[in-house]
Amino acid sequence: MTPELLTRMIKAGAGEVPADVVIKNVRLLDVITGAITHTDIAIVADRIVGTHGYYNGARLIEGDNRFAVPGFIDTHLHIESSLVTPYEFDRCVLPHGVTTVICDPHEIANVLGSDGIRYFLECAERTVMDIRVNLSSCVPATPFETSGARLEIADLLKFRDHPKVIGLAEMMNFPGVLAGDPGIIAKLVAFQGAHIDGHAPLLTDLALNGYLAAGIRTDHEATTATEAREKLAKGMAILIREGSVSKDLDALAEILDANTSAYVALCTDDRNPLDILEEGHLDSSIRRLIACGRTLHHVYRAASHSAARIFGLTDRGLVAPGYRADINLLGDLEHCQVADVITGGRLVTPDLFEARQPVPAVGLASMKAKPVKPATFIIPANPRQNETPVIEVRPGLILTYRASAVLEVSDRGTLPDLENDVIKIAVIERHGINGNIGRSFAKGFGLKRGAIASSVGHDSHNITVVGATDEDMAVAVNRLIELGGGFVVADGGKAIAELALPIAGLMSLLSFEAVAEKLHRLRDAAYGLGCTLPEPFLQVAFLALPVIPHLKMTDRGLFDVDRFDFVK
Numbered sequence: 001m002t003p004e005l006l007t008r009m010i011k012a013g014a015g016e017v018p019a020d021v022v023i024k025n026v027r028l029l030d031v032i033t034g035a036i037t038h039t040d041i042a043i044v045a046d047r048i049v050g051t052h053g054y055y056n057g058a059r060l061i062e063g064d065n066r067f068a069v070p071g072f073i074d075t076h077l078h079i080e081s082s083l084v085t086p087y088e089f090d091r092c093v094l095p096h097g098v099t100t101v102i103c104d105p106h107e108i109a110n111v112l113g114s115d116g117i118r119y120f121l122e123c124a125e126r127t128v129m130d131i132r133v134n135l136s137s138c139v140p141a142t143p144f145e146t147s148g149a150r151l152e153i154a155d156l157l158k159f160r161d162h163p164k165v166i167g168l169a170e171m172m173n174f175p176g177v178l179a180g181d182p183g184i185i186a187k188l189v190a191f192q193g194a195h196i197d198g199h200a201p202l203l204t205d206l207a208l209n210g211y212l213a214a215g216i217r218t219d220h221e222a223t224t225a226t227e228a229r230e231k232l233a234k235g236m237a238i239l240i241r242e243g244s245v246s247k248d249l250d251a252l253a254e255i256l257d258a259n260t261s262a263y264v265a266l267c268t269d270d271r272n273p274l275d276i277l278e279e280g281h282l283d284s285s286i287r288r289l290i291a292c293g294r295t296l297h298h299v300y301r302a303a304s305h306s307a308a309r310i311f312g313l314t315d316r317g318l319v320a321p322g323y324r325a326d327i328n329l330l331g332d333l334e335h336c337q338v339a340d341v342i343t344g345g346r347l348v349t350p351d352l353f354e355a356r357q358p359v360p361a362v363g364l365a366s367m368k369a370k371p372v373k374p375a376t377f378i379i380p381a382n383p384r385q386n387e388t389p390v391i392e393v394r395p396g397l398i399l400t401y402r403a404s405a406v407l408e409v410s411d412r413g414t415l416p417d418l419e420n421d422v423i424k425i426a427v428i429e430r431h432g433i434n435g436n437i438g439r440s441f442a443k444g445f446g447l448k449r450g451a452i453a454s455s456v457g458h459d460s461h462n463i464t465v466v467g468a469t470d471e472d473m474a475v476a477v478n479r480l481i482e483l484g485g486g487f488v489v490a491d492g493g494k495a496i497a498e499l500a501l502p503i504a505g506l507m508s509l510l511s512f513e514a515v516a517e518k519l520h521r522l523r524d525a526a527y528g529l530g531c532t533l534p535e536p537f538l539q540v541a542f543l544a545l546p547v548i549p550h551l552k553m554t555d556r557g558l559f560d561v562d563r564f565d566f567v568k
Helices: 003-013 086-096 106-112 114-124 153-157 174-179 182-190 205-212 225-233 249-255 273-278 282-291 296-302 305-310 350-354 470-483 512-528 536-541
Strands: 019-029 036-044 047-050 057-062 067-070 072-077 098-103 130-135 165-171 195-198 237-241 264-267 327-330 338-343 388-393 400-405 422-428 437-443 451-454 463-467 486-491 494-500 551-554 557-560
Touching (some): 003 036, 003 047, 072 264, 072 282, 072 305, 086 338, 165 182, 174 182, 225 237, 225 249, 249 282, 273 512, 282 296, 296 305, 388 551, 400 551, 486 512, 494 512, 512 536
Parallel strands (some): 019 067, 098 130, 165 195, 237 264, 388 437
Antiparallel strands (some): 036 047, 422 437, 486 494, 551 557
């Protein structure tokens, strides 16, 4: 900012000189009071300089009596879960009015380490939307799985002063916080005074107090209003999450009111291109919250001003003089119909995306697993168990539950029970470190035949495969290895649908439209196997996450999250 530019902003706001851009004839929603004012909006460079008046400018944008609201801020997400590059995410999501996202690149960091974070920061410097980064705090998430990298405090400090970095990303290892793990404590100490993101599913009472004493300020893992209210009462900001798998909006909508809206924001966490195309992004969450009866300007406040304040982005979140010119023009407030988007004072058009300088892809040789055979998936009988532990999956939840089953044993080990929806699951280490393979059983998928394999397996991103037969599990895994990562559905001894994700085994080189088309085919193929889950691939991806209760599968074996130990 030069003195000359600041002086011009002041004079344009006072109406003494023309603005650079004027949005004429809009109805401005005040997200603080709920008032609606007919006005122009004057912009110089990337800053709003005038509202509640009428202005002249070098460029005029006709508002056509549409509603003007602040740009939306997604307060917690993993861009990798969109399955496309940050550039494609930018092009896919910005037209939905999301002008700022706060991302944790811990998916790619678990595969590539510092190189993954560096790639994201290089992309963030060039995207049209403002991508901010919280530095991944838990790589790996726990010592109970094999990741492709490890990030200690020295690795994070190299990035701490980058202009796109906000603070420390979700502190998933809450048992490590409470136990005073030295590595965790070192990271928390280094980021005292900065933002520290939380991740505390079902944590309550004194244990929650201890976790918050570390200076952690936000949580996106609340799944009930009771849980969210305790966290609000103890000073946490609640990020209402509505992703492709974790869908907490309906359960949490009631907490958003006049008293709490300054301490509540919105996030997606993990959302794929199929859902973005079919439902939207944060605009979908806004529609849903309003449909749930939440006061309209409270919802828009949570999506913008509250989000900005919670994460220290004090330059944005209002359509008001002195604020960053992130503005959405809506045809309708109740249904959040985004017509035009202005980000940093620029009207979003295709040429903005075309002007970005390319960033070379990374992690194109990250798949180091060796081919498998059907015998790889034989599960020997455990003579100490009358019943076999089973991971139970439920639609719309990344929480899993502990079930059990009495399973038949043959010369091919313990067998699945398809009539009772019990199939096999395996996690195969794919970073070339130890070749571990964990095996167990899962239910809730509804598979009657075939197999589904994924190299997206939060958070260490090993290969996760579920299936009704050992033969199809082997076919799916081997095709996945050939692709360099991705999703595969196998049936009858052959791969019948696939999506290659060659960037770290997590992201495609294709456009988001092409990825969405392939996801349609994959989802239909999974349904053809009998799968009853709306989002089978994302649910497979979360089966290996040992920081989300209750029972998970890693490459080292079946893991009891409540006990934080392996099932014997």
